[in-house]
Amino acid sequence: MKQTKIVLSDNDIPTKWYNIMADMPNIPKPPLHPATKRPITPQDLSPIFPMALIEQEMSRERWINIPEEVLDIYSLWRPSPLYRAHRLEKALGTPAKIYYKYEGVSPAGSHKPNTSIPQAYFNKKAGIKRIATETGAGQWGAAMALAGRLFGMDVTVYMVKVSYGQKPYRRIQMETWGATVHASPSNVTNAGRKFLEVDPNNQGSLGLAISEAVEDAATHDDTNYALGSVLNHVCLHQTVIGLEAKKQMEIAGDYPDIVIACCGGGSNLAGISFPFIYDKIHGKKVRVMAVEPASCPTLTKGEFRYDFGDVVGLTPYLTMYTLGHDFMPPGIHAGGLRYHGDSPIVSQLYHDKIIEAKAYNQIPVFEAAIQFAGSEGIIPAPESAHAIRAVIDEAILCKQEGKQKTILFNLSGHGYLDLQAYADYHDGKLQDYEYPAEKIKEALAKLPRI
Ligand SMILES: Cc1ncc(COP(=O)(O)O)c(C=O)c1O
Secondary structure: OOOOEEOOOHHHOOOEEEOHHHOOOOOOOOOEOOOOOOEOOHHHHOOOOOHHHHHHHHOOOOEEEOOHHHHHHHOOOOOOOEEEOHHHHHHHOOOOEEEEEEHHHOOOOEOOHHHHHHHHHHHHHOOOOEEEEEEOOOHHHHHHHHHHHHHOOEEEEEEEHHHHHHOHHHHHHHHHOOOEEEEEOOOOOHHHHHHHHHOOOOOOOHHHHHHHHHHHHHOOOOEEEEOOOOOHHHHHHHOHHHHHHHHHHHHOOOOOOEEEEEOOOOHHHHHHHHHHHHHHHOOOOOEEEEEEEOOOOHHHHOEEEEEEOOOOOOOOEEEEEEOOOOOOOOOOOOHHHOOOOOOHHHHHHHHOOOOEEEEEOHHHHHHHHHHHHHHHOOOEOHHHHHHHHHHHHHHHHHHHHOOOOEEEEEEOEEOOOOHHHHHHHHOOOOOOOOOOHHHHHHHHHOOOOO
């Protein structure tokens, strides 16, 4: 019988996270204080993050221990399975071998609890009572709500308004785990009120929701902020995905020629690819591809420079590919990919040509999602479907060129709470947005020169 799943035992859960900062040829330039424009210190971050996470953010140690309490919760769903997509390969008639790591098995339905659990743990240990955070599609908010619940902490989530309307079940999921959810922009914060005054119909963006959550955390002593992507410590926590995948590929007797992942803030891509990029830096041949929406083409059309992580300018300046912090991307269904910037580490790797990037419109992305669901069964999250589009295109190229490449991708989440997006696709209501060149140009023109 041919093997479809490669499943590890609980004992195979990685006990250390991999920190790529130890191996990068060029590490990102330091984050700068938003007021002084000088490199930030650990103390600058301490009003909103616990020291353990600040240390991870700045660490150059290659391996960082995963605490027992975190491993204990990881064991609810980790190690996640690696699948060989025999049926998709057959449907495509491709000689390529396609593997996918499936992160939709987590209780929240995506890769996000890999970091929400340790973030809640380190905050709880530091005596914090409440976490304020943002969410795009709701996957991160759900993951944080779950983590808060498991560690007995309150969680307040600012959910981008377009997703709040599109995804009521995601809100209910968060509330079931005890979180309070506000549609962002909300009238709870100064940042939210400011944007509502200008446009009461503002549909929100991740950058704006981040401003609200950071303001909430900075103005309450018992509250810290948690970010679901972008930052170094978030990318670090996600590396459990790639560390497991490496072991599973070894069991399969294979090694990827290409590793593919969708890229919003970059932590998903980081998770699956950084352990393979370690090999690449040390001489192995492997391509790594980030896939993003054509309507929010951060890596493929952005500029590499210092910018704020949020709309209002409360966060430090980070070096990243950016479309400008007040760029409001069109309301596509892959809400988790609607972010103006990208992880500084992922941006640096792209700048150094260690990874590549590709952008797709949402209709071809949903076509790929439906083809995948029709052969592998799982209905993917719209974000993950971006990776699937690229995988199918690479596999078709293999067929045209008669090459048997091995493709690995991260199926970062399931789409069972995103079915409205599929309904819109079936009803012909989805539209592709033109590349918003003018809006991006405007947003970039407003950036401060550093
Ligand atoms: C299912 C899913 N995949 C991928 C992403 C993008 O993640 P990242 O910001 O880590 O790139 C998200 C973001 O919300 C998501 O929900």
